[in-house]
Amino acid sequence: MYLIFMFRQFLYLIIFISSSFLIASALVGRIHSTSGDVLIYSSTKANSIRKAIIGRGIYEGDRITTGENGISQIIYDNDHAFIRIEPNSKVKFSSAGYSDIIDLISGQLYCQKATNDKFLKIFTSIGQYNTQNSRFWLSSNLNKLDEILIHTGKVDLNNQYSLSDIQVNKGEAALSKTNGEVYVGSYKSIKLENLKKKTEIIENFIEPVILKKDIPKINISDLIPQYQSQSQILSKNIQSFRNYRFQFGSLSSGESYFQIIPYFHQFNFKVGISLPLVFVDNEFRKTDYDDIFDYFDKINYLDYFNENSRYEIHLGKIQNKTWGPGGLLYNYRNTQNYLNKVRTGVDFTKYFGHKFLNFNVFISSLRDFFEGGGGLLGFRTEMFLTDSFPLKIGVGLLADYNNYSEFSELQDFDTRSITATLFDLNYKLISGINNYVDIYFEYDEIYYNEDIIFTSPGKDIIQKPGASNWILGTEIKRGSLIGNISLILSSKTMNSQFFNSLYDLEKARYIAIPSDSIINVNSRLNDLNNYSLNNNIDEQDETLQQYLIPKDVYAVYSNRLNYYDTPGVRFSVKRFFGNYGYFKFGYDLKIEKRDSQYFTIYDSETLTDEERINFEYTPKKYHSLEINAVLGDKVINGISGLEFFYLQYNAPSFFSYSDVSTSAEMGFNISLRPMQFMRLIIENKMIHFDYNYDGVIDKANNLNFELKFSL
Structure with missing residues (x-):
């Protein structure tokens, strides 16, 4: 013992x-x-x-x-x-x-x-x-x-x-x-x-x-006393979780997934890589690792900035890209239906002089560009004159040379393009540290692959090879409040903010349409025969035809084509609350303005009352809405961040999310802090999208959980 x-x-x-x-x-x-x-x-x-x-x-x-x-x-x-x-x-x-x-x-x-x-x-x-x-x-x-x-x-x-x-x-x-x-x-x-x-x-x-x-x-x-130096048996700065994030969740199509996101940041260089495992029928989806572009798509972001040569390059997801006041390119994102459809793009900017001149070039998808000859491409240059005359001039070109780049083995038409140009001015009328007043102007033109043809309410057959958009407005900042108001004039067939956050989901999509509606000459859908569209019989229902409809023609299908010039007004307010977060509310309203020819016919004494009722046309309204509310760290105990967002473009009513034909998305992101150096991030995103490719647009829902460590 x-x-x-x-x-x-x-x-x-x-x-x-x-x-x-x-x-x-x-x-x-x-x-x-x-x-x-x-x-x-x-x-x-x-x-x-x-x-x-x-x-x-x-x-x-x-x-x-x-x-x-x-x-x-x-x-x-x-x-x-x-x-x-x-x-x-x-x-x-x-x-x-x-x-x-x-x-x-x-x-x-x-x-x-x-x-x-x-x-x-x-x-x-x-x-x-x-x-x-x-x-x-x-x-x-x-x-x-x-x-x-x-x-x-x-x-x-x-x-x-x-x-x-x-x-x-x-x-x-x-x-x-x-x-x-x-x-x-x-x-x-x-x-x-x-x-x-x-x-x-x-x-x-x-x-x-x-x-x-x-x-x-x-x-x-x-000295009192002396101590022995530490032996190098244990690491003194353990950071085993600092460079990793972990995500898991479910996709709109029902699959579950898990992925690791290793990342490395050092001064002017950052890289983050996504390594997903999507589970289908109790095994992971091998098609995510088929070709070289699948591996490119695993690059979440790769950023490099060269201070001496004054250029920066980004490879990966493109987020919230806007040019000028945003009449044509607004909040563009190249990846929405994550992880089912990931696009890896390139965004490069070169600067010359101090605020004098810069060039920006981007490609939204390397896969679409090299395999299908498409994907959204953009080139823009901005020039700032002088501090004594603070005018900024911007010129840009946007093009998608093949809206069908994501579709293979098309029988009839395998390419379709759309191009656009924009010109904008911004003059700083008042400049201060926390206050400024800007006056801005933008003119956009968009050019269709083939003429948009329609019969106006005035019984004229109209052919439009393109459309235009005008914006004149002012932005005012005073302290933590930013206000923005502008006047808009969109020409016939113009879909303003055409290249928005949902563009890649909407640029071409199959829609299931009853065959008799296409044949019937009195049906509005008969107008789809004016266009070179791919179509085939629905495999599930032979009474339906699957039509591949590009975005510029979709307004014909959804009855949202503006037959007349469409003026409107846009305003937004953004308020910062210091560390507590911020709130943004933006709203556009445009209403068709019937022309003199319409009123000449409508007021004609030759029309009977019944003919006048049948002839009467109610101008369409176009509502765009943006809501973004962010709650900062420490406002609520245990929550390090909370965000809610809602976006809709040219919808028929003020809040149109219930209408699946509307371009709309909404969601939330909440970051919980169980402990000081750990984050549990829950993200939910809902969009209108044909996630199961049956020709019917549904309300798709993606749910994502992320564990993030920062030790």
Whole structure:
């Protein structure tokens, strides 16, 4: 029994000594100077709370807390970094490989970093700051706001909520928020609060200088006590989940799926890859990995920005792309029915001079472009004249040279195109930091593959090879409120915002139509015979014909073609509520304006009352609606984000989601925070789409769950 007891005691002693070696901390630096209330907290020392005195060592895992009158300056053991901790601050020190790491829990500090083979990384509750050679101030208000002010050099800023990487240079300042927003600019243009007084140092160019002779000479006998450096048995900066996201859910067609999204971000380079497994009949869908384009489609995003050559390139999903006021290209997205239909596109922008000229080129789908000769292509250039005459001029070209690029083995017509041009102006009438007034103009033209032919209510047969759109409006920003109002004039057959968020779902789709409706000359659907359309007998029902209808002809089928010029008005309001979120409401209303010929016939005395009733035509109305409500982090306990959106384009009523022929989508996204560095994201999206390819447009529903770690 005694031997067993001694063995246990010996075993406990071995475990204790081994643990001590593992957790013993390496020396980071020493106190250079201190004043006021400054304490050092350590989780690995026998004396866990110590007073900061000149020459005392700071070890990995130590935390320094300063009181209202406390200031402490630390010089690193390698003499290449100097940290000044301001009053009412909490700072924790560590290191990892080639990086010295500081956790700024709250408060304010000044950093001076000289060039060596190590980076200095500072983590806050909002993000991360990396530098190799710079002087800067950093302030962090826990879970609310970060402020940074660069004295010399440069610092790379990363916001963990939006995953944005931005470089902040000498003389610049930045605000980084929990809602993912980052504002960067000259220190005079950024509204700093905690660091406002520090701007005087930049203006007077007062540079703190560390002289080697000022560093106190330290002897081993002067310090209490000395500790052994940490052994490299365990990693000091475990980030095993930092570069992965996990998603699972169900698609509108009923399949379930699971996918891993590894990603890597570093300064001006980002990449994220989706690796999905879609389960069909108790096995995963192998067609997702058939050809080279399937592997391209696994690229969620690949972003690169070259600061010297001033260009940026994006490969992957294209999100919310708008040109000018948005009369033609508005909120375009190349992937909607995720994961059933994924498109990988390219978006490239080149900048010349300071705000002078830029070129933008994009291809919505590499697969459609190289395999089918289609997919939406765009080229746009913008030129800004001068600050004294702040006019921006934009010219763009859009084209889809094959609306049928996603369909193979078509018997009759295998290609169909549509092209468009736009010209826009934007003049900044009033300019300020938080206030401005812009006046803008846009003119669009769209060119059909074949003439749109229809019989007007005035009994004339009209042929339109294309259509046009005019917009004149103003945008006003005052503080956190942005208002927008404009006048619109769409010509006959013009479908404004033609290339919108649902374009790729609607550019060509099979519609099941009763055969007798097509044959009947008195039927409105008989007009479809005017166009070169692919059709075949429905395999499920021989009384139906499956017609492949392109978007420019779909208005004929759905009875939404505007026979007359259609004027209207658009307005939107967007209100920001700081860290609490924002709300946007936008609404367009257009009404056909019957021409003089119609009223000449209608008022003719030759018409009988019955003929007049039969002739009477009620102008169509076109309602576009946009609602976007976002709730920020910390507003509701346990919820780090909540978003609801609704979009509809040229619908017959104010809210037309119940009508499946309407171009509409809505959904929500909620981000739950079970713990500090974990997110559970639930996303639901509903669109009008023929998800099972039976020729009937349904209300499709996609549900997605995502686990995201950020350690």
